[in-house]
Amino acid sequence: MAVxxxxxxxxxxxxxxxxxxxxxLASGERSVTELAEPFDMSLPAxxxxxxxxxxxxxxxxxxxxxxxxxxxxxxxxxxxxxxTERYRHIWEARFDRLETYLQxxxxxxxxERGHGSRQQRRQ
Amino acid sequence: MAVxxxxxxxxxxxxxxxxxxxxxLASGERSVTELAEPFDMSLPAxxxxxxxxxxxxxxxxxxxxxxxxxxxxxxxxxxxxxxTERYRHIWEARFDRLETYLQxxxxxxxxERGHGSRQQRRQ
Numbered sequence: 001m002a003v004x005x006x007x008x009x010x011x012x013x014x015x016x017x018x019x020x021x022x023x024x025l026a027s028g029e030r031s032v033t034e035l036a037e038p039f040d041m042s043l044p045a046x047x048x049x050x051x052x053x054x055x056x057x058x059x060x061x062x063x064x065x066x067x068x069x070x071x072x073x074x075x076x077x078x079x080x081x082x083x084t085e086r087y088r089h090i091w092e093a094r095f096d097r098l099e100t101y102l103q104x105x106x107x108x109x110x111x112e113r114g115h116g117s118r119q120q121r122r123q
Numbered sequence: 124m125a126v127x128x129x130x131x132x133x134x135x136x137x138x139x140x141x142x143x144x145x146x147x148l149a150s151g152e153r154s155v156t157e158l159a160e161p162f163d164m165s166l167p168a169x170x171x172x173x174x175x176x177x178x179x180x181x182x183x184x185x186x187x188x189x190x191x192x193x194x195x196x197x198x199x200x201x202x203x204x205x206x207t208e209r210y211r212h213i214w215e216a217r218f219d220r221l222e223t224y225l226q227x228x229x230x231x232x233x234x235e236r237g238h239g240s241r242q243q244r245r246q
Contacts, residue, residue: 010137014130019206026210074213081211083142084204087149090197 005057006083009076012056017041018049025059025072035070128180129206132199135179140164141172148182148195158193 003011012018021035036046050070053059057076062069126134135141144158159169173193176182180199185192 004139006142007137007139010133014133014137016127016130019129022210026213072210072213074210074217077207077210078214081204081207084200084207087145087195087197087200088204090149090195091201094197 005076006079008056009058009080012052012058013080015049015052018053021046021049021053021070022058022072025070029062029069029071031067031069128199129202131179132181132203135175135181136203138172138175141176144169144172144176144193145181145195148193152185152192152194154190154192 017039020038024030024035024038032043032046032050035050036043039046050059050061054061057073059070060073062071136145140162143161147153147158147161155166155169155173158173159166162169173182173184177184180196182193183196185194
């Protein structure tokens, strides 16, 4: 069964090492050896992660047989961003409701404090 | 090994059925039976998908034993959106480069056509 693009992208991103690799590539091209450095991982293990990222179209590899630099391709991340945008109104509505609640709470406390001080003045 | 939040979210989203369920829940609460309707899938299969979404914090289930409606929680999607934003400059730069290239191509064609018509006039 062919996996749709978005599913392949999400599956590739569901791993902290692969996301860390992308974060490093965001600042420029890197060789496999350079990418492996910060991880306590064998070169074949890193290569396997790079394979997943490459199949998902998130990275591209240079053709040079000696030095095959990896570079990021953020195209699939743009798709993820566009997909996520459809739900923005939901998390923003939740934030708005929270803010309304907090403001109501603040007004209530302010009112209570106001009553308190009037009572104190009367005493 | 505990899976980090972002990895759990991405893994939950790496399935078209689960994304379709989220899309339906974006318009309001639904029972499991209602959610199962458009899919050629058994209730247990749908329940399994809902379990994955629930563990990732993408949906919440009502407490009512008779009717446990599912509702979307877009909180984790906000995190995905924020994570993706870090790469926006990369896909926008690619788009800018493409636009610069297309404009250069357009100017070149325009120039060629200009030269062509002068040559025709001279003949």
